[in-house]
Amino acid sequence: MVTTSKLFCPKCGKETEAEGLCNACFAEKYVVFQVPQTLDVKICAKCPSYKIGELWVETSLDNYEDLAKKAAAKTVRAALSVSKEVDHPQITVVPEFTGPYVLVIHVTVTGSIEGRPVSTSADVEGRIRKETCDICSRMAGGYYEAVIQIRAEGRLPTKQEVDRCLKIIENVFVRASKAGDRLAFITDVFPLPEGADLYVGSTTCARQASRTIIDEYGGSLIESPKLVGAVGGKGVYRVTFAVRLPEIVAGDIVRMRNQVVLVEKLGKRTSGVDLTTGQNTSAPEDLKLEKIANRSEATKVVIVSEEGDSVQLLDPETYQAVTIRRPAFLKAGPGDEVPVIKTKDGLFILPGGGRGKE
CATH class of the missing domain: 2.60.40 (Immunoglobulin-like)
Structure with missing residues (x-):
């Protein structure tokens, strides 16, 4: 055992x-x-x-x-x-x-x-x-690192443009805040007759928001840093982002190269409709455009007759018959009213208007 x-x-x-x-x-x-x-x-x-x-x-x-x-x-x-x-x-x-x-x-x-x-x-x-x-303390104290100035070149921006720019800025800051940028806040907004000024906590977000506006509208952006102090031997700057919306807006009629164009969209490229041919066209934003008129200045005239690729209209000033090339977008026929713009380059039909052919 x-x-x-x-x-x-x-x-x-x-x-x-x-x-x-x-x-x-x-x-x-x-x-x-x-x-x-x-x-x-x-x-x-x-x-x-x-x-x-x-x-x-x-x-x-x-x-x-x-x-x-x-x-x-x-x-x-x-x-x-x-x-x-x-x-x-x-x-x-x-x-x-x-x-x-x-x-x-x-x-x-x-x-x-x-x-x-x-x-x-x-x-x-x-x-x-x-x-x-720290962030709530800064917000309560009016802290800001950057100023975004919304303006327009050679004109006053419309209320719709300013409202859209403010929405773009808000969206950029909300996304940045959700991604962890604790300085992504808007300290103050000052509506002005010439646009708006925004004081914001994050220079990085201000730059991104300003570039997003330019991507959508075109125009120019100038950054102007200003030394306001020093921390730990390093300079502390506040940056002003001067956003300038383009002088040309959607609805303007411009001379683009040798074309007369109704502008429909601005941004990195300016795009619209060639009023002679009715075809879409575009140009880089840095191409100099000459404004001729705006579609709000259009007048309604009657199509007198049509033949092949041409139509005959009544001149809105002389009431004489004028023959022009039929643009590709035109669906109206004789007896229909269509919106036209008269310029030194001639008479141009605008898209829209007319009851169209049966």
Whole structure:
């Protein structure tokens, strides 16, 4: 008959299944992790942000409890110190409210030491402290890094143009804010007879928004930095972005090279309809265009007759018959009224108008 000698823990004397310390004494030998018993959990009183060390972190959370729990969990993890002897540590943090401004944060760390599993738990008291984050402080103080000026070359911009530019700027800043740019805010907007001025927190966003406007409308953009101070030996600048919408607008009739064109769209290229042929045409934005008229100045005249690729109209001033080439867009026929513009280059039919052929 074979007998097996029993094994005992050399520290507490309890029977063990293997040589050495029992599980309880083994766990007591090591400090698996350390964490303060109480911690301040700092959240912004105005926006969904929390503070870790000296850094404010923005979130998209929309209620106080979720924000406080997230801030508590992050605060504990930042303060937690796990022993280097623990292999493959797994940290679990579960915050729980015990009062309006107090949480108990349950912390558990599991892993292994010398191949033996360990698991230790502790509770931390989290005390909510409301502060004002750096960005909210700057916004409240009227902070800005850049100014966007909306103007038009040789004219006043229309209300529709200004409203569209403001919407473009707003969209750029909203996207940047969601992407994590904490300076992506608009400090102030000043509507002016000649356009609008916007004071904004982010130079990068101001540049992007200004270029987006130019991409849509065409025109020009001038950046003018101004030194306003120094931080850590480096100059601090404020930049003015002068956005100048083009003198030509959609609906203008211009001379483009040797064509008379109704402008329909501006941007990186100016595009429209050749009023002689009725075909679409375009030119780079830097091509000099001569404004002849605007479609708002059009007059309705009657088509007298048509023959082949030509139509005969009544001149709106002399009432004499004038024969011109039929543009490709024209669907109207004799007896129909069509909008026309009279210029020194002749009489031109504009797209639209006329009841069309049956």
